[in-house]
Amino acid sequence: MGINSHPALPEFEYVQPATLAEASEFLASHAAEARPFLGGTDVFVRMRDGFLTPKFLVDVKNLNGTNDLRFDPQTGLTIGAAVNMNRVVSSPEVRAHYPLLAEACQSVASYQLRNRATIVGNICNASPAGDTLGACLVFNGALHIHGINGPREEPLAEFFLGPGKTTLKPGDVVTSIHFPLPPKGCQGVYLKLGRNKLSDLSIVGVTALGYPDSSRPSGFCFRLAVASVAPIPLIVTGVESCLTDRSITPETLREAASLAAETCSPIDDVRGSARYRKEMVRNLSAKALAVVWEKLGK
Ligand SMILES: Cc1cc2nc3c(=O)[nH]c(=O)nc-3n(C[C@H](O)[C@H](O)[C@H](O)COP(=O)(O)OP(=O)(O)OC[C@H]3O[C@@H](n4cnc5c(N)ncnc54)[C@H](O)[C@@H]3O)c2cc1C
Structure with a gap:
């Protein structure tokens, strides 16, 4: 049998539940x-390629609260599941308080794709290469999920189990992601290495966030997340202690970047070898941390 490189989208039934309870019930009973x-933008491609064969696709875009993007100066930012990435990029509140989130969304493919693609879809797809996952992790995102037993909240840091695998159970619908207020004075950057400038997944993605913290010996705190170099997007926890317990110098920044390279466990694939990826984690982490350090006025 020959390979059909442009297979058609298989048939499916479109289901539009009226409420979250109806959506959870339908998804659970047709698990x-x-x-x-x-x-x-992930589902249809994977169906066309034959990786997914659902009989029913359940449209959760118009359910309660999924279209809201809200910033509360006391509690932080909530982005509804159905809010597309272009809305995130152009939101004045996101640009003022979480510019790193806008930067990460802007790195995804093209304007046209971002008119459909969502942050929550990027998260639920659970590809270790997802471009927005690092920013969501360093801002301590938490998912609001509606399941058969009602709503609950889950920290994003505990959500990913492996490529395409999450803690979601049959009937679960992620309704939004919530971010607490960002640390005062924080600065961040997302560096993405792809095979081309447009419309490619990352070979390596590095997200760095730093902020003043007078309770730490160095006076600062850093968070670093790496994408595409382990089965799940990783927060490199060692970086935090490396850059908080001692004075920050060009050497300690390079040491933290090496730690990131040692922590990850990339694989060889069509986009790059494991060895290349490890070296790129070292280089991009060093660059990202230096950029953040400079943005912090150092
Ligand atoms: C041409 C092209 C270029 C791309 N480039 C990039 C890129 O540069 N960077 C990048 O990170 N990604 C890229 N992608 C992948 C994709 O666009 C993103 O992952 C996007 O964020 C997915 O969002 P979506 O809303 O389209 O998700 P969908 O396709 O609707 O859903 C994605 C997954 O999440 C599940 N899901 C959806 N909604 C929910 C919910 N509410 N609750 C629970 N589970 C849910 C679905 O069942 C599915 O498994 C690209 C895709 C294409 C086609």
Whole structure:
């Protein structure tokens, strides 16, 4: 049998529940044959390629609160599951308080794709290469999920189990992601290495966030997340102690970058070898930390 490189989208039934309870109930009672979707930019591609064969696609875009993007100066930012990435990029509140989130969204493919693609879809797809995952992790995102037993909250840091695998259970619908207020004076950067400037997944993605913290010996705190170099997007926890317990110098920044390279466990694939990826983690982490350090006025 020859390979069909442009297979057609297989047939499916479109389901539009009226409430979250209805969505959870339908998804739970058709667990093996139904999946939720938002922008569809992962789901439809994977269906066309034959990786996914759902009988029912459940549109969760118009359910309660999924279209809201709200900033509360006391509690932080909530981005509804159905809010597309272009809305995040152009939101004045996101740009003022979480510019790193806008930067990460802007790195995803093209304007046209970002008109459909969502942050929550990027998260639920659970590709270790997802471009927005690092920013969501360093800002301590938490997912609001509606399941058959009602709503609950889960920290994003505990959500990923492996490529395409998450803690979601049958009937679960992620309704939004919430970010607490960002640390005062924080600065961040997302560096993405792809095969081309447009529309490619990352070979390596490094997200760095730093902020003044007078309770630490160095006077600062850093968070670093790496993408595409382990089965799940990783927060490199060692970086935090490396850059908080001692004075920050060009040497300690380089040491932290080496730690990031040692922590990751990349694989060889069409986009790059494991060895190349490790070296790129070292280089991009060093660059990202230096950029943040400079943005902090140092
Ligand atoms: C041409 C092209 C270029 C791309 N480039 C990039 C890129 O540069 N960087 C990048 O990171 N990604 C890229 N992607 C992948 C994709 O666009 C992103 O992962 C996007 O964020 C997915 O969002 P979505 O809303 O379209 O998700 P969908 O396709 O709707 O859903 C994604 C997954 O999440 C599940 N899901 C959806 N909604 C929910 C919910 N509410 N609750 C629970 N589960 C849910 C679905 O069942 C599915 O498994 C690209 C895709 C294409 C087609």
